Amino acid sequence: MNRATSVVVLVLLAGLGIGATYFAQHTGAPLISAQQRLIDSRNLLDLLAPDSYDNQPLDQPLALEDIRLANSMLLGGYLATKAGQPRAVLLRSQTLGYEGSIELLIAIGANGKLLGVKTLKQSETPALGGKIADWPNAWLQAFTGKSRTDPADTGWALKKDQGQFDQIAGATITSRAVISAVHDALRYFDEHPQALIGSSTHE
Template sequence: MISQNEAAGRNALRTGTILFVFALVATALLAFTFSRTQPTIERSQQAAKLALLAQVLPPALYDNDLLASMHSVPPDDLLGTRQPSAMWVARRGDNITAVALEAIAPDGYGGNINLIIGIDMDGMVTGVRVTSHRETPGLGDYIDRSKSPWVEQFAGKSLTTPPAKRWKVAKDGGAFDARAGATITPRAVVKAVRDALAYFARHRAALVAPSISTEKKKP
């Protein structure tokens, strides 16, 4: 006759075995699903990144594969970075025409404002986009291109256009518009863009020096 303890032990073993089998099957299903969907996810992420780059680097400037042109840039105070960031090199034929730099405005109202800034070889901004931020919805989030065209005013600007003293929001006597009651956010972005231009001017030769022999031309 099976004792009560033996019966309880057998039940526990049976339950544990069943749970183990379920966990094994679930893990296998997850692994299978991941292996089938990961390529699609990666393609979607690459397409999204390429679309973003096309917003700051006009397509007429390049005929190379921008994603393949990415280089790592060391941390720098002018970029607001504390770890390596990315740079993409635009080329037309054999000529480097522009770069896109990741930068951070660390003094936003809600914290870091992450940016990607396109700059041509003449040191002129070709485009700016905010990639992430924590600014107040409905107040400071107009820096996001999906909410407002505010960032478009940087296109065509350089370190000397406008003059250095006018690289500020209009409330501070500068050349850049900002909404009343929400000037901390645009101040941070204006400063970050100008600092990125200063970084490019200072490191221009080094930035365009990395070998791009592994880049692929766009079909």
């Protein structure tokens, strides 16, 4: 085989390799996207009871992006509905902990009560503040059923700060950050029901 023929063969093989790679990526992309969406869906929707909504909340994002609140920032959110009626909002909130940012998912029912709180991302100290990443999480479950007015604003603090909540052992800063972020989200919901659930009042 002469040199020119070898070059042609190499070019053809390279072309076939590139074509095969492109074909695999192109045909596999929808499957990968669907699998990632399923993972995201499970991760984001497990705060909601399966029978509490009948839409695809991830297909109904709320018009929220980088909204600065008193102690945190809203990064986005989703609306859950049933029979066309709003049932809950899922708010993605970011706050600053001891080691870095903490991203939370905060589920609030259409009546303004907390359905649950979950940690999506965090970089806190393992075995201390990092415990907020555990799921299910007993400390975060203490917020379920609370609202903007239950407890009153002064109650949204650690017991050591004359509030109503215990702290994660050895993680005062992390605990304060999460409590403040949850309170921020409830306050935002209470002040913007029209934008979030299309109603000027809670159910």
